[in-house]
Amino acid sequence: MSSLQRPGDTRWSSHYKSIQSLKKMFSATISVLRSIANDRSVSKYSRGDAAGALQIIVKFDFVFILLMMEKIMKITDVLCQTLQKKSIDILNALDSVSNTKVLLGNLRNDGWDPLLQEVNYFCEKNDIDILDLNHKFVDVTKSRNKNDNTTVFHHYKFDVFNVAIDQQLNEIEDRFGGQATDLLSLCAFLNPILGSFDMEKVCSLVEKYYPADFSNQERMQLECQLPHFQLDVCNHPELKGLSSLADLTSGLVKLGKDSSYPMVDKLLRLLLTLPVSTATTERAFSAMKFVKTRLRSKMGDAYLRDYLVVYIERELAAMISSDDIIKAYDLANTRRAKFKITEI
Known part of the structure; x- marks a missing residue:
């Protein structure tokens, strides 16, 4: 209960739901644990676990942390749900x-x-016994200095309550600091559909954060291409309905306009690599458990990468027919064997 996860972790939402359920069924949970602890027909290990859990949850410390975490997670849940979306x-x-x-x-x-x-x-x-906040706090888990006059009030307010919130604020600040926020703002300034398109800010942020990716000449080309890009996206029937940068990038490639705006296309691809969402990363690591098994421990990186792409994007892979795969295999001309039978 006292450990905190990163905002955006999928486990965070599940923990929040668990806390809400435990709070609603607290009395029923105590009754069940007492019943198991006193049931002689149950193994002694299960009775011991139930008795230990019961001893923990019927204390002021557990209730305080339970309700405190509920309040913190109630605030961070919206952000967590937003970060878990594949397209943000x-x-x-x-x-x-x-x-x-x-x-x-x-x-x-x-x-x-x-x-x-x-x-x-x-x-x-x-x-449940309520602690006197004016009494001296005694930590039974470790020996404290005899001259330490920390009160119960000081412990729970400053050592638990304030520290827990500060950890969340620091975690959010580390993940969404000045540089990350500027890069996310760049994503918004670059999308003409959002109405926040700002050519000057785009150019200044590119100069600030991508000096190694764009030379001086390329930045001048980017500045020239941005006004044309803005008008094209806002007026083209197949582009003006695209809201995300990913869809916009795909639309430019589909229409062949990536060659007309090469610097804009390059910037879009760089921005698409920003680790804003945790969803894709978590899906990739979850897929690793199923793909990289003990029997496939010698799988090469190239094959593993291709396998993961097909596994993670299996909705798109399901749209590819066997005939398309055979045709692509034959057109590659990398092997002597032929799958497709040529009609005479």
């Missing part, structure tokens, strides 16, 4: 980051008293 609306993602920071700050400044009242009410409702 950049402007909404930036708004979610800013809103989450503000709400976490408000919780840190004004959330202590409401949380404490909720914890006390929850403890009274479930017959």
